Amino acid sequence: MEAHGRVLRADIRADRDLPPFDRVMLDGFALRAASLAAGTRTFRIQGLQAAGMIPLRLEEDPRAAVEIMTGAVLPEGADCVVPYEETRREGVSVTVTEAGASFGPGNAVHRRASGHSAGEVVVRAGIRLSGIEIATAAACGFSKLTIAEHPKIAVVSTGDELVDVGGPVAPHQIRRSNDYALRAALTAAGYPAAEGFHLRDVQEEIEHGLWHVLAEFDVVLTTGGVSKGVFDLLPAELERQGVRKIFHGVAQRPGKPFWFGVSGRRTPVFALPGNPVSAYTCLHRYVIPALNHASGLRALPLRRSVLAAAFEFAPPLACLLPVRLSDGPLGETVATAAEVGTSGDFAALVGTDGFIELPAGPAVFPAGYAAPFRRWAGVR
Numbered sequence: 001m002e003a004h005g006r007v008l009r010a011d012i013r014a015d016r017d018l019p020p021f022d023r024v025m026l027d028g029f030a031l032r033a034a035s036l037a038a039g040t041r042t043f044r045i046q047g048l049q050a051a052g053m054i055p056l057r058l059e060e061d062p063r064a065a066v067e068i069m070t071g072a073v074l075p076e077g078a079d080c081v082v083p084y085e086e087t088r089r090e091g092v093s094v095t096v097t098e099a100g101a102s103f104g105p106g107n108a109v110h111r112r113a114s115g116h117s118a119g120e121v122v123v124r125a126g127i128r129l130s131g132i133e134i135a136t137a138a139a140c141g142f143s144k145l146t147i148a149e150h151p152k153i154a155v156v157s158t159g160d161e162l163v164d165v166g167g168p169v170a171p172h173q174i175r176r177s178n179d180y181a182l183r184a185a186l187t188a189a190g191y192p193a194a195e196g197f198h199l200r201d202v203q204e205e206i207e208h209g210l211w212h213v214l215a216e217f218d219v220v221l222t223t224g225g226v227s228k229g230v231f232d233l234l235p236a237e238l239e240r241q242g243v244r245k246i247f248h249g250v251a252q253r254p255g256k257p258f259w260f261g262v263s264g265r266r267t268p269v270f271a272l273p274g275n276p277v278s279a280y281t282c283l284h285r286y287v288i289p290a291l292n293h294a295s296g297l298r299a300l301p302l303r304r305s306v307l308a309a310a311f312e313f314a315p316p317l318a319c320l321l322p323v324r325l326s327d328g329p330l331g332e333t334v335a336t337a338a339e340v341g342t343s344g345d346f347a348a349l350v351g352t353d354g355f356i357e358l359p360a361g362p363a364v365f366p367a368g369y370a371a372p373f374r375r376w377a378g379v380r
Contacts, residue, residue: 001134003129003134003137003145003147004129004130004131004134005128005129005130005190006128006129006145006147006148006150006190007126007127007128007129007147007148007190007292007295007296007297008123008124008125008126008127008128008129008133008145008146008147008296009125009146009147009148009296010125010145010146011121011123011124011125012121012122012123012133012136012137012140012142012145013119013120013121013122013140014116014117014118014119014120014122014140015118015140015141016118017112017113017116017117017118018113018115018116018117018122018139018140019110019111019112019113019114019115020112021055021073021074021112022073022074022109022110022111022112023071023072023073023074023109023110023112024051024068024069024070024071024072024073024074024081024108024109024110025070025081025108025109025110026070026081026083026108027068027069027070027083027084028067028068028081028082028083028084028086028087028108029043029045029065029066029067029068029081029082029084029087029094029096030049030058030065030066030068030074030075030078030080030081031043031058031064031065031066031078031080031081031082032058032062032077032078032079032080033079033080033103033104033105033107034062035062035063036080036082036096036100036101036102036103036104037104038062040062040063041095041096041101042063042093042094042095042096043063043064043065043093043094043095043096044061044063044064044065044092044093045065045066045067045089045092045093045094046058046059046064046065046066047066047067048066048067048068048069049066049067049068049069049072049073049075050069050072051069051070051071051072052071052072053072053073054073055072055073055074055075055076056075056076057075057076057077058075058076058077058078059077060077065078065094066078067094068081074109079105079106079109080103080104080105080106080107080108080109081103081107081108081109082096082100082103082107082108083100083108086099086100086103087100122136122140123136123137124298125146125296126296126297126298127297127298128190128297129145129147148295148296148297150191150192150193151191151193151218151219151291151294151295152193152195152216152217152218152219153186153191153193153194153195153217153218153219153220153221154194154195154197154213154216154217154219154220154221155178155179155182155183155186155194155195155196155197155221155223156179156196156197156198156199156209156210156213156220156221156222156223157176157178157179157196157197157198157199157222157223157224157274158198158199158200158201158206158222158223158224158225158234158274159200159201159224159225159274160200160201161173161174162174162175162176162198163175163176164176164198165177165180176198177276177346178223178224178272178274178276178279178280179196179197179198179223180196181276181279181280181346182194182221182223182272182279182280182283183195183196184378185280185283185284185288185376185377185378186283186288186291186377188377188378189288189291189292189377189378190295191288191291195217197209197213201225201233203233203237206225206233206234206237207237207240207241210234210237210238210241211241214241214243214263214265214267214269215265217267218267219267219268219270219291220263220267220268220269220270221269221270221271221272221283221287222234222269222270222271222272223272223273223274223279224273224274225271225274226248226257226258226259226271226272226273226274234259234271235248235259235271238259238261238269238271239261241263242263242264243261243262243263243264243267243269244261244262244263245259245260245261246260246261246262247259247260248260251316251317251318251360252317252318252319252320253315253317253318253319253320254273254275254277254278254281254282254320255272255273255278255279255281255282255285255320256273256278256317257273257278258270258271258272258273258278258282258286259271260286268290270282270283270286270287270290272287276345276346277322277340277345277346277348277349280346280349280376281320281322281355284354284355284374284376284377285320285355285357285374288377302372302373302374303333303372303373303375304333304370304371304372304373305323305325305332305333305334305335305356305370305371305373306328306332306333306334306335306367306368306369306370306371307334307335307337307356307365307366307367307368307369307371308326308334308335308336308337308367309336309337309367310364310365310366310367311337311358311364311365311369312362312363312364312365313358313361313362313363313365314361314362315361315362316360316361316362317360317361318357318358318359318360319357319358319361320355320356320357320358321335321337321338321355321356321357321358322337322338322340322348322349322352322354322355323335323336323337323338323352323353323354323355323356323373324336324338324351324352324353325353325354325373333373335356335371335373338351338352349376352376353375353376353379354373354374354375354376354379355373355374356371356372356373356374357371357372357373357374358371
């Protein structure tokens with residue numbers, strides 16, 4: 001039960017054939033199909049067999065039958081099950097209707113090993129476990145499963161302008177939202193071990209706060225403080241603390257100032273822009289896919305959606321465009337661009353399903369243009 005939602009890291013193999021015996025699929029009477037084919041319609045009921053009972057052996061008499069229940073082992077000597085609905089019973093005799101007389105060998109029987117043979121891989125590693133895979137694991141005798149560990153993730157928001165959501169807010173201040181949004185999305189994506197922190201734009205506070213999270217957490221996310229302003233202190237401080245910069249800046253909008261590096265103890269550090277739409281989009285474009293990869297989750301092909309209307313994007317940057325999805329007249333998935341004023345307009349994302357990625361322009365993308373789509377975590 002603790003494995004639900006976790007990423008499987010070792011294959012699940014059948015410990016025996018699935019099903020492990022010829023399993024009866026409905027309530028009725030087990031008998032020989034050859035007897036039906038020879039014209040026999042009335043059979044003598046030699047006994048009753050329910051699921052979980054040691055199987056009976058069908059008597060040599062070609063008119064012998066066993067009353068059988070769903071899930072039971074097919075009696076030895078029988079090869080066909082006639083459902084109750086196609087019979088008439090009188091005492092210990094049962095007569096098969098004309099419709100039932102046409103049933104042949106294997107009717108209503110789930111043959112042994114028809115699903116999987118013993119030793120065969122049933123569930124491959126790299127899948128996020130749902131009830132389906134857990135049921136399969138239970139059927140194969142796996143009381144324990146090998147799964148990916150939940151990484152401890154620090155989500156650090158920065159900025160003097162930020163105040164807690166439950167406190168008073170002055171006209172020149174804004175309430176913290178990024179760390180709440182990012183932690184909620186991480187939980188929805190399968191990474192619930194995320195803890196929020198806030199650092200003011202004070203060198204000593206940033207120095208101490210980063211030292212703490214770099215030492216204690218498996219993954220560090222920061223928001224804000226990564227552009228070129230006087231108070232954008234994070235990149236320099238991260239490098240002072242031994243975090244090797246891999247890149248700073250991505251040719252995209254929103255999220256151009258995105259910074260990424262790796263610490264001396266191999267902690268990945270994703271320094272996201274402070275603007276809410278930028279931070280949320282970068283989380284889904286880079287952070288969650290990286291966590292999935294590190295967890296061993298198999299990547300699936302990206303879904304593509306077509307633009308509902310022409311869209312023009314002048315900057316020479318890739319465009320990560322928030323959209324609402326709908327079904328087109330031919331069954332295609334249609335993406336309608338959301339009206340997001342700026343990358344600080346987080347409320348404009350309400351009702352959107354995710355974003356499409358348009359290549360660097362400048363360009364006019366016509367209606368019907370197909371682009372890869374990424375869904376927001378938790379949105380269905």
